[in-house]
Amino acid sequence: MDKHTFSRLGGSAINEIELQERLLMLDQIVVHHQRFLDLYQVIQDCHIFKKGAAILGETGAGKSTLFKTYESRYPKETKVKTVNNHKIEYDIVPVLRVELDSNSKPQNVASKMLQKLGDPFYDKGTEKQLTSRVKEHIKDAEVELLIIDELQHLIDTDTQRVIRKAADWLKQLLNDLNLPIIFGGIMEDAKRIFASNKQLDERFPYKPTFYGFKYVTEEQKKEFRGFLKSIDYQLPLAEHSSIYDPYLSEKIYYATLGIPRTLSHLLHHSVKTALKAGKDKLDERDLQYGFSLLSLETRPKVVNPFHGKAFDLKVALEKEKEKPSKN
The missing domain is CATH 3.40.50.300 (P-loop containing nucleotide triphosphate hydrolases)
Known part of the structure; x- marks a missing residue:
């Protein structure tokens, strides 16, 4: 769906009916990768x-x-x-x-x-x-x-x-x-x-x-970014959010481990947050809040990667697997 089909909010609060319509469109996105x-x-x-x-x-x-x-x-x-x-x-x-x-x-x-x-x-x-x-x-x-x-x-x-x-x-x-x-x-x-x-x-x-997406080889990174780009084009927002750029895509991969369902939940919360704030595209703060609403019980050591700073995926994944030190 073209971005111009969505009216610009320009900082004005979105009404509840349009919010629900846009979120329904978001939840119906299917990317044929x-x-x-x-x-x-x-x-x-x-x-x-x-x-x-x-x-x-x-x-x-x-x-x-x-x-x-x-x-x-x-x-x-x-x-x-x-x-x-x-x-x-x-x-x-x-x-x-x-x-x-x-x-x-x-x-x-x-x-x-x-x-x-x-x-x-x-x-x-x-x-x-x-x-x-x-x-x-x-x-x-x-x-x-x-x-x-x-x-x-x-x-x-x-x-x-x-x-x-x-x-x-x-x-x-x-x-x-x-x-x-x-x-x-x-x-x-x-x-x-x-x-x-x-x-x-x-x-x-x-x-x-x-299986879900991987993010190790350059080919795998390109595939995941292409997947994110296809989604970005269909987000119910007036502007592109560039969630596929290397800076954000690496953080999004860590947050979801390449599982589309988890990504769908992350984007639902993040887009809803952005729309309620009258934004026309996602920024990292929306993703930060969206991630905070996820319940990832199988990843007790997971941290919120959307902190506005540089991020090292390999280091973050290794830290998550570390066993607690014995005192």
């Missing part, structure tokens, strides 16, 4: 050539956004057919994407599929009954591709018996549906499901990885 495009092509190939794949990745790297983007290309369509001289409406769902809830069981997965397919009694029945109805609905809805995301939630109970049961159920579903299926999940956890069932693992020998 090279890894995103490569994995989008993987899904498309699976769809066209009726193959399966398991796309595994780091938390927050963008895997779920990738799946939603592909699903949006094939929206649900309502059609009408005549049965016994009566016209009946039914839905065609070319791509069925299901995101599993925490601690899901096969019965929960079947129920979630039925809900997405419009079955009003999606939560009624045994595992066997629900699974049987899933197969019928998938056929009726002319589903061409099934995407099951957050696969690791099938093993939250964390016992070998539960893992084997989930793997067996998935394998049988694959055999019965004869559809291309994309699995998505957090890398190490999802791998345990495949490791528990040799036949299931053999059905998905291709397991590409969706």
Whole structure:
């Protein structure tokens, strides 16, 4: 979106309605960087050539956004057919994407599929009954591709018996549906499901990885800065903020470790701060405040890098890993 489409604030407070509209635009930004495009092509190939794949990745790297983007290309369509001289409406769902809830069981997965397919009694029945109805609905809805995301939630109970049961159920579903299926999940956890069932693992020998950005080599730095530049162009602000320059990009990498979801949270808080102050672009003080609102529990030693001074990424990362000295 061009910057001129946003009115200049010039220091005047933004009204609440426009603030919410701009923040909604911000949260909808999706950058199709090279890894995103490569994995989008993987899904498309699976769809066209009726193959399966398991796309595994780091938390927050963008895997779920990738799946939603592909699903949006094939929206649900309502059609009408005549049965016994009566016209009946039914839905065609070319791509069925299901995101599993925490601690899901096969019965929960079947129920979630039925809900997405419009079955009003999606939560009624045994595992066997629900699974049987899933197969019928998938056929009726002319589903061409099934995407099951957050696969690791099938093993939250964390016992070998539960893992084997989930793997067996998935394998049988694959055999019965004869559809291309994309699995998505957090890398190490999802791998345990495949490791528990040799036949299931053999059905998905291709397991590409969706990882966050790195910032070590010049090529990696260029890639991350290019990602930031694409985002900067789409920020709901009247002017460019140059968050991709070497000074800020290094600090932003440290703050997010190259994880798009964390970056999204940082920018949401920072842009909101800037807009409420009537600013037309981000500055480092906005990023400083935005970072202070993040809760990074897995990084207890992380420091706020947006302090207006020179910053050494390597030194900062090493300090964060240091063990506390013994007195």
